[in-house]
Ligand code: SF4
């Protein structure tokens with residue numbers, strides 16, 4: 001059987017959703033036999049491949065770099081899943097949204113530190129005005145809220161996508 | 177004077193109600209649940225959240241069950257695709273209007289807004305988030321008012337006026353600018369009328385009003401206490 005190509009992406013989030021993904025215990029072994037992890041923080045690939053079946057995206061869209069990545073991912077993915085509250089609602093990264101970016105950076109990197117009062121610009125992507133959920137930029141096929149979504153919810157969603165069968169006792173979705 | 181009995185149909189089932197009851201009260205008295213958020217048993221209903229909307233035969237309009245009195249011969253529908261659609265929209269609009277960051281909220285896991293979203297299977301909203309800049313009032317020694325989490329249900333306003341008799345809370349401004357304010361827009365800590373009874377905190381369905389000193393997920397509201405207090409005192413809503 002041809003393995004389903006799955007990618008995971010980490011935008012503006014805390015990596016908690018990825019931790020939850022890894023937290024699915026033994027389910028991960030049977031899953032590994034059916035999927036090929038082609039891209040993400042858990043594997044080495046540098047370039048997002050063409051022709052991915054399912055991509056799970058953690059995190060809000062916070063910078064121009066996030067946005068560029070997301071657009072490329074959307075073009076190259078059949079099913080795009082918003083994984084976790086940051087991707088679904090903006091969540092914690094969006095708590096900065098009512099503060100102008102320059103003021104925010106100044107507060108954090110100048111007023112907020114004792115030494116090295118410099119706002120970093122080299123090698124870091126420019127922040128967008130606000131951190132916003134994926135759905136506001138690209139078409140999203142499915143949302144899995146939670147902070148993080150429980151491992152059980154992630155594994156049953158993937159399992160359902162793989163064989164098209166609804167799982168009994170799938171956890172109720174919940175923000176937070 | 178004995179109250180007049182009325183016959184009403186709710187979702188096809190014939191039930192008997194009492195004159196003066198609302199559709200919500202009649203439904204509940206017959207073991208039928210209608211989703212609600214702004215309603216709190218014992219307080220005067222105001223019809224603020226529109227979650228309890230129902231269909232009534234013979235008219236295209238939707239009616240809030242919590243404020244609409246039953247009438248003899250009325251036929252009410254409480255579950256339909258149209259109602260689900262409208263309830264979802266109301267709920268989604270509540271989520272986008274302010275900053276409901278469940279993961280960072282004292283009421284996470286015990287919030288009526290969050291629970292309602294789960295019940296309706298809402299995994300995302302269809303509208304753009306508003307992300308407004310809103311105040312958090314920490315001036316009271318024991319309690320917090322976080323406008324980010326307020327859904328303007330006015331339970332706090334009503335419990336303060338109707339049960340405590342203190343009339344501290346009010347709603348100022350209109351539409352999207354509406355805010356809950358204490359003592360004609362004083363900081364809570366300066367509101368002389370406040371007796372610090374905490375009834376508003378217990379009545380609030382979200383983490384907007386909370387006790388100080390709790391971390392995320394720790395604030396559990398006891399709004400059953402409000403309803404039972406009303407019953408024991410015999411206050412009529
Ligand atoms: S503070 Fe709480 S009780 Fe008062 S209107 Fe807002 S959500 Fe309702």
Ligand code: FES
Nearest residue numbers: 223225226228242
């Ligand atoms: S419960 Fe009836 S409008 Fe809120």
